[in-house]
Amino acid sequence: MKKQFKQKAESHFDINLAPMLDVIVAIIPMLLMSVVFLKVNMIEAQIPQIVSQVMEQNKKEPPKTTISLLITDKSFRFVVDDNGKKQEIAVNATNGVYDFEHLYKEAFLIKQKYPNIFKVEIKPQSAVALDNIVKVLDKIRKAQKEDAQFVVHDPKTGESTKTDLMFPDVTFSDVLSDSSGA
């Protein structure tokens, strides 16, 4: 009796892991082929319908107000041309470092004044690095605060909607210009 009890206590259950291992070994090479260590995205905007209608309208009939942003190695400069009346807003670097927060505040104020304008022509100087250009785009494309919304009116339908997009339509205005300054 004692012997029988001892025998039962010693016996244990082993799961056969070999088939599981086979499956894993088959899956791993497949996953290794498609693994990405750097996730890439793209700069483009998802736009509500009314907002996109206004943007399309702007393309067909260019608005009288144009906004351009000059990026130098030391500062940013917004130039707002409102029907021929030009206004310049400079955002200077502090201690040689770009002031992106100040840039965002100025872009926000301009957007509040011109909610139906979505296009900004950017003019970086030759020495400006792509990294800084992308940082500028990040700041001016979309409002950062969750409650920051702009009311956009569609002049055709009279409808209005709210959007957090500021200037998602970005063009490099000097790409096709005369290259003498480059």
Place this chain on the structure above:
Amino acid sequence: MSFAKKYHKKLPTAFKIQITSMVDMFVILLVFLIKSYSTSPVQIDASKDLRLPSSISSTAPVDVLKLMVSKNNIFVEGHKVVDLNSGTIDKKDLDREDPNYIPELFKALDAEAKKAQAISKVNDEVAFEGKVLVQADKDLNYEILQKILHTSAVAGYSDIKIAVMVND
């Protein structure tokens, strides 16, 4: 008799490899690989010559013509077309009359545009939209980018998309 008993005891019954720890390791590896799995049309190989700028943009990249600009080369769809020298282009690779025009890059882009236009003629589902995804190193100056964008626009690729890395 006692010898036979002893001999019988020493005989191995079955040899079993202890694979539990190996399975543990593979399961961890599997979870990591599934997390990193991607079906994105754009994949970047880590390279010291090409480090993309990081951005808060969350738009997934589209499958369009890929123009890669590292510090030392310009590639169109993976084929090297122009050499760069630490982000600057040699004057011999530029057009004499228009210093923003890169003839070799134009040739490659024009060939791709013609190919896409020929496909779009026979296949209604494919349309040539002039879209190009620029994967450029973050330290490159606008001077070289301007030349590349200018040449792209001349070749018919004026809808430019800039590839960025996800800013976690």
